[in-house]
Amino acid sequence: MNIIQHVANLLIRSVFHADPASWPWTWLVQAVVIGIAAFLAFAFVAIFAGPVSWIERRIAGRIQSRIGPNRVGPQGVLQWLADGVKCWLKEDLVPAAADRPLFLAAPYLVFTGMFGAFVVLPFGAQVVAADLNVGILYLLAITSLVVVGLLMAGWGSNSKWALFGGVRSAAQLVSYEVPSAFSLLCVVLLAGTLSTQGIVAAQGGWPWDWFIFRNPFMFAAFFLYFTAAIAEGNRTPFDLPEAESEIVAGYNIEYSGMRFLFFLFAEWANIWIMAAISAFAFLGGWQIPGIAPEQIAATKGWEFVGWQALSWTIFLVKATFLVFVVIQIRWTLPRLRVDQLMITCWKYLVPLSMLMVLGVLVLLALVPEGGGADTILRGAMVGLGLAVVLVSALRVRRTFRVDREHYREMEGRDLWYPPYRLP
Amino acid sequence: MTDTPAGRDPTAQAPLCPTGGDSAPLVVTTRIDDLVNWSRENSIWYLLFATACCGIELMQTGGPRTDLDRFGAVFRSSPRQSDLLIVAGTITYKMADRVRLIYAQMAEPRYVMAMGSCANCGGLFQQSYSVVPGVDAIVPVDIYLPGCPPRPEALNEAILRVQDLMKSEHWASRRQGRGNP
């Protein structure tokens, strides 16, 4: 039974002292509860998307050896609020030449497409707004609504820059839909269900239970999905729809004030969504190590709430870590050219992700789950994951040390500006 | 200090946006003003508009040493989304029409800063047949920043002065705007 029905029934029993099954106003209470849930989700998006923009600017600052916003509130945490209020109070312009209905409707579609994905995201044990049995298909479908919105914005603006931004984004998003769908197909093969909660339930709390470490093909599929997801979120290095050097601001060039803010809003929230999808499809979602979901469901009272909170935290930590990776990729890699973008998708990601589907399928048929070969594969993949983490940590340390030597050399020099800051 | 130009004293400046004096300063209005001005002054998105060497300093100001992002000031490439037009460089008569159009296409509230001698009064090219002697002839300028070109820190200070300008405004009167050029 759905958590929303649970809450509604609880309300009806405790507040109205009626039987939910026969009471005539059950549907109304349920609708109100859904509305509250949607509003909570919106609050989550707002509260998340705002600070993420601040975090991104701070991280970008550190990567570029500057600071980033640090004046508004303590360390600048309220920067997003200032930006939001200012954009809200800014004039709203509609070009005279624009296709007015399309132009005005585009932010709605973009925002709705982004927001609809939150319905099926499994935040914690039993906590999902609607556990659709076609969850993954629904995710792929509803996020495509963003493409329609961007295309409408680009076409409706009647500006050459916006038009090219719009069609580029459409071409890019539909192209990268293919490898991301193939990568998620691997997950569906392993989980045997399309429901998002089912996918999480098919994994476990420990890393060797995660799908990413199931076999080498899943390991590769994770990175393929992550790349495609970055491209679908219009993030650098795939942010061609808004490449300033070529098409000024892309599809949103004619938008000002609040309407523009909704595009930004959807962009930030999209990072979160793709990180969350990667987290629940490949990284075990909210699964708590050592505790089976059935054990959580069996607990009562505050213990239940405690486990719930823990599962939420685990999911949020995983997703936030991936958000951080996305941000770091943005400030690391240069933007691709449009032909490189298409070649990357169709000549590299699509064949490779097909190969991964085939590999996962063959391994699924040949290697029985829980057998010796399965254990060896999982162990090897966890080892590989650890090795990647370790090697990257060592590389970071080496880069850091080499540069510190350079800084040390500069330290004694007589410079008119303050000497280089030592790391 | 009778003869000294007292104009630089911020306290001596006339109120930039007369309220019309029709109502007593209500607490609520002040609070709204505080919030609105706070959000505006901490989120100055400036337009990428650089025509000459001042543009190099403008880019430099966004760089690591003088990080404008600390004040929430980032560049936007579309005038629809930017609050501040920094005219950074020489404006020729041919360019003047573009500057005016770009200013016209900015969304209210909008501010203009003339950066460097060329934008202030034509500067080095004042006698030239092709250079506009001062960008204030074509768009209303809020802040003049001398320098040829100004240091990044000087631009930073000018941004702070734009913040002061925003602080002194009233939301209700700013809503009427200052008209189109």
Add this chain to the structure above:
Amino acid sequence: MGFEFVVVLLFLTTSAVIVGIALWLGRFLRPRLPSAEKASTYECGERPIGSAWFNFNPRFYLFALVFIVFDAEIALTYPAAAVARRWIAEGRAWLVVAEIVLFLAILVAALAYVWGKGELDWNRDLAGPEEMP
């Protein structure tokens, strides 16, 4: 299951309503000073020449077509993938493997065809080199 889709519908409605309310409330707060120049299309300070609704590169169209083929195939593969695990457990592994491999083979053939025709190269000379002046 119907209830789940009601939830989806209400979520989507709520988000649209939130956007609408935010924009509608802003109408009373934001300045509004329209002018003919302000409503003109921004083209980096130039006055726009003609409409932006013109013919653009047909590459976009080709990619859209290729995508539709792929996406339809993938959507059809998902149900097969969802039952793959159960069928393998039931001992009908060959059936589901053959089914998905068939789907993949169609796509590989399509991709190979498109690739071989050079349709995946963005910078393709549509007129052909010898017809260029």
Add this chain to the structure above:
Amino acid sequence: MVPAVPPPVRPNPVRAYFGNIRRAVSSTFEGMTVTMSWLFRRPSTIQYPDRTEKPVREMLPETYRGLLEVDLSRCTACLLCAKTCPLGCISIETCKHPDGAREFQTFDIDNGLCMFCGLCAEACNFDALAHTREFEASVSSAEQLTVRFVDRPGRLVAKAKDLPPRRPRGSILAALIPGFGRRRRRAAPPEPPASPAPAPAAGAEGPENPEGTA
């Protein structure tokens, strides 16, 4: 006939394909580690205006040419600076007194026009006109761009024989324009024990009696 340039070697397409994948992965990995290492370093930003160890003005190089200032007590009104200026941003007017001395009418420097080339300061024989290290000069109206150095009527032109010592650079501008040191007052040192006071509070007490030098 052997071609002078050998035909380009075409790489094996299959090897090139997998080589591309390998390079994409390795270069992304390399880049990620580099940017990650930057997260552990201190940013090199100088937090103008108020979070610097010392005012930015004092960090500028010796040869930095900031706003012009003139010490009228050393100025003989020889007009060399005005004639040297390529732009004519210095305007000096004097008039004769009945007793033979000369009196300043105007000594204006148009900062908006000035291009900070330093020719006028070089031409000045008495070290009266000099560049300071002030750069905080943004104003909100075009008239304020001109700095008028004649602070009171009846200011006499100095005689080259007996010149008072040059007042410290920047002090004249600071005294002349009360709002000028605004940013300086905000520039407080982050930790108090190092320096006793933020700065000699220019302009905080208003102009400190310019007549004393006449």
